[in-house]
Amino acid sequence: MAQFNTIDDLDMDGKVVLTRVDLNVPVEDGRVTDATRIERIVPTVKDIQAKGGIPVLLAHFDRPKGQRNDAMSLRQILPALEAALGQPVKFADEIVGGAAKRAVAALAKGDVLLMENTRFYPGEEANDATFAASLAALGSVYVNDAFSASHRAHASTEGLARLMPCAAGRLMEEELTALQSALGAPSRPVVAVVGGAKVSTKLDLLSNLIEKVENLVIGGGMANTFLVAQGIEVGKSLAERDMADTAREILAKAQTTGCTIHLPVDVVVAREFKAGAESETVPVTACPADAMILDAGPQTIGAIGNVFTKCRTLIWNGPLGAFEIEPFDAATNAAAKVAAQLTSEGRLISVAGGGDTVAALNKAGVAGEFTFISTAGGAFLEWMEGKDLPGIAALTNSPEQLQRFPQS
Structure with a gap:
């Protein structure tokens, strides 16, 4: 910079x-x-x-x-x-x-x-x-x-x-210094968490990150598109099926850059998208045809936590599930608490930004424990995409x- x-x-x-x-x-x-x-x-x-x-x-x-x-x-x-x-x-x-x-x-x-x-x-x-x-x-x-x-x-x-x-x-000085430490000249290994609804809105982001980080955790509706790309049925879940080829290209590119992409291994599914809806946890390959994936499951949460413990820098944009309503905020809350704990122990530099991300971390009660929280939305995203x-x-x-x- x-x-x-x-x-x-x-x-x-x-x-x-x-x-x-x-x-x-x-x-x-x-x-x-x-x-x-x-x-x-x-x-x-x-x-x-x-x-x-x-x-x-x-x-x-x-x-x-x-x-x-x-x-x-x-x-x-x-x-x-x-x-x-x-x-x-x-x-x-x-x-x-x-x-x-x-x-x-x-x-x-x-x-x-x-x-x-x-x-x-x-x-x-x-x-x-x-x-x-x-x-x-x-x-x-x-x-x-x-x-x-x-x-x-x-x-x-x-x-x-x-x-x-x-x-x-x-x-601005604080923001630029934090961002430089996260992607410009970070302590490695680096893990990026990218969540949200659509792959199509974060193509530039994903393409940039797989060249700069060792680990990429994909969550939210975006993860469903990657599951579809791997031939996994996701029932009535939000997924951009027309982006499957693009998702496969990203997976292939990650292999050449040495970036490990982490997708859910178990998921929380429900028939209704509302607070307190009846839900169950199933392997990622067993989503019922009449259900939708609304959060990552406990095995996935554990795996994400393990990735965090092995990394020195975390950059986070987007929730892991439908964090706005319970119980589908569990994965985001749990992962955020692990990141906050590692940060407080001096083992992780954690930088997060984007509107939904800030809301999710505030909801989890850990925003104050991250190294830096950016209040920027579009600017934070464009910076992560590598744009000037x-x-x-x-x-x-x-x-x-x-x-x-x-x-x-």
């Missing part, structure tokens, strides 16, 4: 610091219901202030598609943001133009300004050069603390980094940026 600057590398004293953060949090009836993402930007804001900088926060909320929409205004985030930061936060209704300039000009050291939803402006998602330049004119330094939005080449994630001295915020993330690629140009934009 190319080198990137951090907050420690830039002179911020007395300067307006345009700070891209992720405030795309769940809101119901105008109230934030989960402030995790807000809380995770606090170290960056506080450290900018400690260096004498004045943070001006840029963020998106939902998908207004370039149109102003009061229901998607960041103003409703203010109370939760003020609570997290422990101070009043000013708000600007506009992010470019005279009103925006006046809002920034009125700031003093110690202040924090939150600007309106960047996606109210068509120039944001178009990464329009004029729009990016208008944003850049508001400040002297740019900090990106929104890894979760950095897979998008938008004006506030990629465009600004091309125009200003730039650095990674504390959360525009917002990160722009940041890694920062040594040149500093030469082009000398600090005064």
Whole structure:
């Protein structure tokens, strides 16, 4: 991974610091219901202030598609943001133009300004050069603390980094360091857990991982497709039968790269997909024709645990079963607890990410025991796929940026 600057590398004293953060949090009836993402930007804001900088926060909320929409205004985030930061936060209704300039000009050291939803402006998602330049004119330094939005080449994630001295915020720094330790230069052996419903949505991911890890555990509905590819009947289970050839290609490629793919050896089946449905555990080759596979069985859980104990690094994306409802959360919960225990013993570096994954680990009560949990969804997945993330690629140009934009 190319080198990137951090907050420690830039002179911020007395300067307006345009700070891209992720405030795309769940809101119901105008109230934030989960402030995790807000809380995770606090170290960056506080450290900018400690260096004498004045943070001006840029963020998106939902998908207004370039149109102003009061229901998607960041103003409703203010109370939760003020609570997290422990101070009043000013708000600007506009992010470019005279009103925006006046809002920034009125700031003093110690202040924090939150600007309106960047996606109210068509120039944001178009990464329009004029729009990016208008944003850049508001400040002297740019900090990106929104890894979760950095897979998008938008004006506030990629465009600004091309125009200003730039650095990674504390959360971004933590995220990039953790990801580098998981796949860039990991302690080996490495095991990856990939779950979820469909092989078709994770083809790039699987193809990348089998070249980089020693062990790949496949769970969820994806595993059923691989079972079908091996001629195993899965009854009424979710499976992409038209992806069987692709699954066989992945299995064959794994043999050439030295990656061992681990599939279920026993499964939990039921006739209904609902909480508390009557279920039974059967060998993977014995799924009844009228039943569906909803979780991995105890033998599979034991085998996964054995793989974990032999590895030094774990990267996890996706649940092993229908974790949302009991009793089909058993495999995900059990495997997560093994990973957490090994991590707490210092025997495993564990990195996990993706919406369902974070929810599953929270449900298992072990998220706090993993080495690092990424709150990013698409960005985490694209990183696992080996893709360049525009917002990160722009940041890694920062040594040149500093030469082009000398600090005064």
